[in-house]
Amino acid sequence: MGIDDIKLVGVMGGGVMGGGIAQTFAAHGFTTIIRDLNDDLIEKTRASMVEGRFGLNGAVERGKMTKADYDATMARFSFTQNIRDLSDCDLIIEAVPENLELKKTVFAELDAAVNHSAIFATNTSGFSIGDVNKAVSRRDRFIGFHWFSPAFIMKPVEIIYAPETSEETIATMEAVGKQLDKVTIRVKDAPGKYGFVANRIYFAMVAEARKVLDEGIASADDIDTVMKLGYNWPVGPLGMTKGARGGWQ
Ligand SMILES: NC(=O)c1ccc[n+]([C@@H]2O[C@H](COP(=O)([O-])OP(=O)(O)OC[C@H]3O[C@@H](n4cnc5c(N)ncnc54)[C@H](O)[C@@H]3O)[C@@H](O)[C@H]2O)c1
Structure with a gap:
């Protein structure tokens, strides 16, 4: 084909x-x-x-x-x-x-x-x-x-x-x-691993952002803000998971 x-x-x-x-x-x-x-x-x-x-x-x-x-x-x-x-x-x-x-x-x-x-x-x-x-x-x-x-x-x-x-x-x-x-x-394909290339790297980053939030050292908005402004990311790590689940209205 x-x-x-x-x-x-x-x-x-x-x-x-x-x-x-x-x-x-x-x-x-x-x-x-x-x-x-x-x-x-x-x-x-x-x-x-x-x-x-x-x-x-x-x-x-x-x-x-x-x-x-x-x-x-x-x-x-x-x-x-x-x-x-x-x-x-x-x-x-x-x-x-x-x-x-x-x-x-x-x-x-x-x-x-x-x-x-x-x-x-x-x-x-x-x-x-x-x-x-x-x-x-x-x-x-x-x-x-x-x-x-x-x-x-x-x-x-x-x-x-x-x-x-x-x-x-x-x-x-x-x-x-x-x-x-x-x-x-x-x-x-990597049997036993979840997430191919981008998601494996992305999940590690989101997990760290959640840890930072759970430790109470910064707010969710501030975590997203510093990653957007500091690293030129278009969306912060916590904002990104919302868009992916609910669609980008
Ligand atoms: N949302 C994201 O950012 C994203 C990104 C990349 C890959 N994915 C993957 O894409 C897939 C779909 O994710 P989504 O976010 O679009 O989910 P979703 O829930 O928005 O859409 C899934 C659709 O499949 C339909 N469905 C369920 N059973 C069905 C069946 N038997 N026949 C036909 N349709 C059926 C549901 O009614 C629903 O409309 C998942 O495997 C997800 O991991 C999602």
């Missing part, structure tokens, strides 16, 4: 990440279908993709997207509650909540429902790809594709390969990343 074979992309799970990921695929020419569980969740994702702080309306207002590209992007994404509507997808990006058993259940369902040649990618924040891929029969076409929030805006994507992942799959996902105007980095 090369990049030219990818005509239809399925995103499993709207939400904070799935909506932004789907928006990015659609904006870069991929026909994209998003599966979530009910009408309310789908409407929430649609609203965030179109009217949210980093949505398509704002991209046009800020001059980042022409009206013609906006119209084309809007026509390239759709929603479903039925997993069978993903059966013809060539690439699936999974963005359901961070629960290993849920992800394995979802991938087992997808493995049965989706075109056998399709690539499966998980946006897990840190589970070993060698654990998640046990749920599928296509382990050579199974990979980690880890985005940052807000997905439409942030540049990097970590590409995590297990021993079973084929070089062709890695190369295809690097080409997909390039088409999405992202910067990909390759990461070797």
Whole structure:
């Protein structure tokens, strides 16, 4: 499966990440279908993709997207509650909540429902790809594709390969990343560790910020302020965790 074979992309799970990921695929020419569980969740994702702080309306207002590209992007994404509507997808990006058993259940369902040649990618924040891929029969076409929030805006994507992942799959996902105007980095799966590269370093930093807060030596706002002003971070370590959980409204 090369990049030219990818005509239809399925995103499993709207939400904070799935909506932004789907928006990015659609904006870069991929026909994209998003599966979530009910009408309310789908409407929430649609609203965030179109009217949210980093949505398509704002991209046009800020001059980042022409009206013609906006119209084309809007026509390239759709929603479903039925997993069978993903059966013809060539690439699936999974963005359901961070629960290993849920992800394995979802991938087992997808493995049965989706075109056998399709690539499966998980946006897990840190589970070993060698654990998640046990749920599928296509382990050579199974990979980690880890985005940052807000997905439409942030540049990097970590590409995590297990021993079973084929070089062709890695190369295809690097080409997909390039088409999405992202910067990909390759990461070797590390069983027993949680968080690939960025999250392992980030979690260590947040843990230290929490320790400082718990010791009562500075307030949360002051901790964020000194890291923003002292190290030119756009967001402080404690403010960052709020945005990641709740979305960037
Ligand atoms: N939030 C972040 O900053 C961030 C960054 C990078 C990676 N991630 C990872 O991305 C994944 C999703 O995180 P999120 O923050 O977007 O979660 P979220 O809770 O905002 O969204 C998850 C969505 O999946 C849906 N869902 C649940 N079960 C489903 C199923 N069987 N089929 C289809 N949809 C289903 C939920 O209804 C929900 O809309 C997690 O693995 C998380 O660790 C999150």
